[in-house]
Amino acid sequence: MWSVESGVLRVEFAMTSLSTLKTSHFNKMNDIKEERNRFFNSFIVPVAFVVVIWVVKAVEEMFCLDLSFLGIQPLKKEGIPGIFLFHFIHGSWKHLIANTLPIIVLGAMLYYFYRAIASKVWLLLMFSTGLFTWCSADGGCHVGASALIYGMAFFLMVSGFIRRSKSLIVVSFLVILLYGSLVWGLFPKYAVENNISWEGHFAGFLFGIILAVFYRKEGPSNDNEGDDDDDDPDDDETADGGKPYWDVPVPPKEELTVPRYPRGWRRG
Helix, strand or coil: CCCCHHHEEEEEHHHHHHHHHHHHHHHHHHHHHHHHHHHHHHHHHHHHHHHHHHHHHHHHHCCCCCHHHHHCCCCCCCHHCCCHHHHCCCCCCCHHHHHHHHHHHHHHHHHHCCCCHHHHHHHHHHHHHHHHHHHHCCCCCCCCCCCHHHHHHHHHHHHHHHHHHHHHHHHHHHHHHHHHHHHHCCCCHHHHHHCCCCCHHHHHHHHHHHHHHHHHCCCCCCCCCCCHHCHHHHHCCCCCCCCCCCCCCCCCCCCHHCCCCCCCCCCC
């Protein structure tokens, strides 16, 4: 039988349900928008870097300049500025084009998955690979962003496994699939024959791994981080201090026993 009171309750229930649906939809849209912004923001630094190195090469070509003197000249005083600047100089358009896509892809991965530490990793790779190459290379003039590419690639490869994070391990395997062939640039014989700075590549390989280990506790959290908290006594209480729905007290045995009635009785 319908009554005014029951009708009001139904209307209130419907309004509450509608409000809950609207809130859920609003939160979902916000999450999608935030994820989209995060994705596009991860390209800002890599694309800006690529724009700079393309502008440098264009200026070099337009004004018939040779900026190789800004590269690394190992153990020479005039080569010290190249410790940081050699990433921006490229020997040819082919060299520049070969480095462009890996910088964007690996840089975007770095800033998307490791945004809390991405800038620190990026700058430390630029400086450490330059310094190592200046100290260890055997003559010549070393230019190009390959050392930075190697650093990002091996940081991404190693970091996921160290953190034991499922999503980051997937990223590691993806980088191996895309850029696993970079390992050939670490061999001196292959590199020297192709006029490649294997010392810069080795510096990227070395410091990419070092930074992955050093920053293993910073950035994205471990997927398995909460697995050991199952026995925490605090988990047996809800946020408001009450007992969770599954913690139902066992009723007395007498209440669970079906009473026996005299023969001929029928329960209603």
